[in-house]
Amino acid sequence: MNFELTKLSLTQAASQKCDLLVVLVPEGIKPGKDAVSAVMAQALKSGDLEYKAGKNLQIYASPLIAARRTILVGCGDGNARSVRQACAALAAALKGPSIKKAVLVFAGKATGEAVAAAVQCVAEAAYVYRTTKTKGEAPALARVVIGVEDAAAVKAAFTTATAIAEGVAFAREWANRPANHATPTLLAQAAKGLAKGGITCKVHGPAEVERLGMGAFMAVAQGSEQPLRLIELRYNGAAKSEAPVVLVGKGITFDTGGISLKPAAEMDEMKFDMGGAASVLGVFNALVHLKPAVNVVGLIPACENMPDGKAIKPGDVVTSMNGQTIEILNTDAEGRLVLCDALTYAARFKPRAMVDIATLTGACVIALGNQRSGLFSSNEQLAARLQSAGDAAQDLCWRMPLDDEYGEGLRSNFADVANVAGRAGGAITAAKFLQRFTGDIPWAHLDIAGTAWKSGAAKGATGRPVGLLIHYLLGEVGVAAPTRKSTRVAKKVTGAATTAAKSAPKVAKTAERAPRVARKMV
Ligand code: BES
Ligand code: MN
Ligand code: ZN
Numbered sequence: 001m002n003f004e005l006t007k008l009s010l011t012q013a014a015s016q017k018c019d020l021l022v023v024l025v026p027e028g029i030k031p032g033k034d035a036v037s038a039v040m041a042q043a044l045k046s047g048d049l050e051y052k053a054g055k056n057l058q059i060y061a062s063p064l065i066a067a068r069r070t071i072l073v074g075c076g077d078g079n080a081r082s083v084r085q086a087c088a089a090l091a092a093a094l095k096g097p098s099i100k101k102a103v104l105v106f107a108g109k110a111t112g113e114a115v116a117a118a119v120q121c122v123a124e125a126a127y128v129y130r131t132t133k134t135k136g137e138a139p140a141l142a143r144v145v146i147g148v149e150d151a152a153a154v155k156a157a158f159t160t161a162t163a164i165a166e167g168v169a170f171a172r173e174w175a176n177r178p179a180n181h182a183t184p185t186l187l188a189q190a191a192k193g194l195a196k197g198g199i200t201c202k203v204h205g206p207a208e209v210e211r212l213g214m215g216a217f218m219a220v221a222q223g224s225e226q227p228l229r230l231i232e233l234r235y236n237g238a239a240k241s242e243a244p245v246v247l248v249g250k251g252i253t254f255d256t257g258g259i260s261l262k263p264a265a266e267m268d269e270m271k272f273d274m275g276g277a278a279s280v281l282g283v284f285n286a287l288v289h290l291k292p293a294v295n296v297v298g299l300i301p302a303c304e305n306m307p308d309g310k311a312i313k314p315g316d317v318v319t320s321m322n323g324q325t326i327e328i329l330n331t332d333a334e335g336r337l338v339l340c341d342a343l344t345y346a347a348r349f350k351p352r353a354m355v356d357i358a359t360l361t362g363a364c365v366i367a368l369g370n371q372r373s374g375l376f377s378s379n380e381q382l383a384a385r386l387q388s389a390g391d392a393a394q395d396l397c398w399r400m401p402l403d404d405e406y407g408e409g410l411r412s413n414f415a416d417v418a419n420v421a422g423r424a425g426g427a428i429t430a431a432k433f434l435q436r437f438t439g440d441i442p443w444a445h446l447d448i449a450g451t452a453w454k455s456g457a458a459k460g461a462t463g464r465p466v467g468l469l470i471h472y473l474l475g476e477v478g479v480a481a482p483t484r485k486s487t488r489v490a491k492k493v494t495g496a497a498t499t500a501a502k503s504a505p506k507v508a509k510t511a512e513r514a515p516r517v518a519r520k521m522v
Helices: 010-014 035-046 080-088 112-126 151-176 184-193 206-211 215-221 267-290 335-349 362-368 380-393 404-410 426-435 466-475 487-502 505-513 515-521
Strands: 002-007 020-025 056-060 069-074 101-106 143-148 199-204 229-236 245-249 251-255 295-305 316-319 325-328 353-358 373-377 397-399 443-447
Touching: 002 112, 002 151, 010 020, 010 035, 010 101, 020 035, 020 080, 035 069, 069 080, 080 112, 101 112, 112 143, 112 151, 143 151, 151 267, 151 466, 184 199, 184 229, 184 251, 184 267, 184 295, 199 267, 206 215, 215 295, 215 316, 215 335, 229 267, 245 267, 245 335, 245 466, 251 267, 251 335, 267 295, 267 353, 267 466, 295 335, 325 335, 335 353, 335 426, 353 380, 353 466, 362 373, 362 426, 373 380, 373 426, 380 397, 380 443, 380 466, 404 426, 426 443
Parallel strands: 002 143, 020 069, 020 101, 101 143, 245 295, 245 353, 251 295, 353 443, 373 397
Antiparallel strands: 056 069, 199 229, 229 295, 316 325, 373 443
16 A cells, blocks of 8 residues: 655645545644535534544535545544544445545644554555455555645654554464465565565574474474474664664464364464564564664564374473473463574574564463553563553553562473463463573563454454564664663562553653663662
């Protein structure tokens, strides 16, 4: 889809030739003397149109408006959230088979965040999965013009938003593809396809992964006919000497649970278990367009988790890349097994920070539902940066605790660590398992089990958290790396910092650039 940003008054909007004109109407708007304003004022007065976000009124073939169809839509206070609601209400109209060109005009002042919300929401509405369907039309919408009073003021936000929209669509597409159309090999090919414009991609197969000693990753893959792939993407936007951010995406292309087999109901949704990997691919897709001055490494351990004569069995002990032995008490807790070796491997890039993204636990869905991703981090600055990136992108997450006591349930009588603890606090114990493989590198874990896809009638991938990650990476440009703390300090800070993260985003922003203040706060 082609987005365009332009300065547009309501008078000019009325003369725009297009299939659909959307007028975003915020509270307290003072209608002018143009044709659109006249209709708007009349509709508001009569109560046929309301300011409430999403309330809308359609007009067809008005002699005073060049657009074939016009929709006036309330957007409440005009902030990002309300604009999102307003655009979401128009999803069906935007998908119409005869809507090729749409013009969205902000009747009031438009902030960068509001413009970004509009771009993302329109792109989201227009995406239709078609890859494995023989019928079903592509959405007609090819051109979207965003009209605002002051285009220069929102240009940067607009550019970021269009890149995110592409990244999100790419992530959705790969996550939506069924497991037989998105094998580890095909996922690696998709990653190779991104290798252009400053991006390189290396793919490691089973032999190299064995040479690296990734015993935990290999253990998960051994039950599948599909060979594993370790995908390594690199984007160098800054000097070679600059430490990169490493993103690690869980790439289980299908999770049956293995010998600890999952129940049949909704098992199809486990094709989305590579949502973390898809988000990493989406981020690299967006980086090509944005070219920020940061270095980024993307790592994707990709394989299937299958039951088989060769599959791992509950009780099996395997040796991870960093030498720790792991007792696999439940073969369905496979995500942490592939991630722990990828996190060990990540250390060789001497990262300024590493962030893993994973559809890791059903427990996280129970804890946070489908609105916010779970955020776990051993580093206060990193946590604050990710939290505010999520706020800025409207791709929200929520800080979860990492107290060491949570890790106690992972004790094993037969190995250094078990891959599961009890049912209680399952999202946290999974994070504690991962933390054992991060050393003193600033690390964060995003559990996207509840946010990477939707179930039910709207079943499909969301492309989250591409928006959060892109905003985070853009925020890293020209900013000092998060400071490493000794484990003792980090431990002390953890509990109280959870409270800090719950307060307003403003607090998080302060913490972002002023670590001393953040520490005092605690
Ligand atoms: N991929 C699942 C997590 C998941 C489950 C995400 C349902 C979204 C919806 C993961 O591999 C898994 O199976 N986790 C287990 C862990 C348990 C065995 C400790 C879970 O959450 O049940
Ligand atoms: Mn599983
Ligand atoms: Zn899984």
